[in-house]
Amino acid sequence: MSARSWPSSPLAAAGRAFTLLVQPPTPIGFDGRGFDGLPDEILPLEQLRALLLAPQTNVEVRDAVWRELVIRARRDGPAWVVAAVGIALPGLRHIAGLLAAGWRGDTRDMDAELLVGFLSRLKTIDLEPPRVVGRLIDAGLRAARRSRDADSDTHLVHTGATGPTAPIQPWDHPDLVLARAVAAGVIDADEAHLIAATRLEDATLAQAAARVGITAGLASSWRLKAERRLRDAIRDGDLAFVSLRPRSRRRRRGDATQPRVAATQQPVADAPLRKTAASQRVAPADDTTRPCVAATQQRKTASPPRAAAASATQQRRTVGSMLGAAAAPEVVLAAQQTAFVGKTSDREAAGVGAPGIGAGPA
Incomplete structure (x- = not known):
């Protein structure tokens, strides 16, 4: 394969490597025997990825398969590392699309940092807690966000004064976006806490769920639905003009009183005209x-x-x-x-x- 035909994007290159890995004559397969919910046979990696993405696949089965993939990536060499990246590629592409929304710079650096964070976490992740692949993707997201924020910080004008700095236009601070979403009724306060703790901070979903007082599985469902509503609201522009400052009722009341006063004064001003007309009729x-x-x-x-x-x-x-x-x-x-x-x-x-x-x- 020539160098020109190889993709320049890191995620596209990872997808090409995964495609070559599963091609004959020596494709890599996953032994599905012994896993409840999977066929008792050697599964091609494309079929395994489709089964893991299917809605009917149980969460426990998905976590069990990913524990096995992480063990093989650590033990059996680079081929299974590429296999783990290729199976997680739909989730990585989704996160990359969210990071690239509104970004005017080159997105390839963020994609590379996304992969680096995923692979670094692959070596050290704890396999006991649930949501293995979700925590791997979250690690990549945090690494890509740090890279993006560092690149954005180079365009800021630094002064000696202490205090918060305004976000670069047209982007906005994520906390303000979540606050406007709560004010507009798109998400509630608990859902905003889950998103902020797991997406913007280093807390795991289990830790954020414990703070709210729910299970990790329920927190995952809440966060998924809340993020979908938040995405649709941002895309439709519903959060663009949501004000977080309380409006003054006195000012509105005064503004509403002026037309009524003018309407009251109008008959008084017209009284001499009516008297003149009456005298003409009399x-x-x-x-x-x-x-x-x-x-x-x-x-x-x-x-x-x-x-x-x-x-x-x-x-x-x-x-x-x-x-x-x-x-x-x-x-x-x-x-x-x-x-x-x-x-x-x-x-x-x-x-x-x-x-x-x-x-x-x-």
């Missing part, structure tokens, strides 16, 4: 009253009963004059004989309801 009242009085006098001459009613009205006007209530007879006749159907201002201007005048309907 002004023609005398002109409209005179035709009504003339029509009433004609009906009084033609109809004796109505003439008697008019005489009684004249007597009422005389009594009103004696009492000091001066009222024009035309207004009294108009109020007695014709119903006013205008607005209240028109009725008051015409004398209806004035002191000493009984304004009954026609």
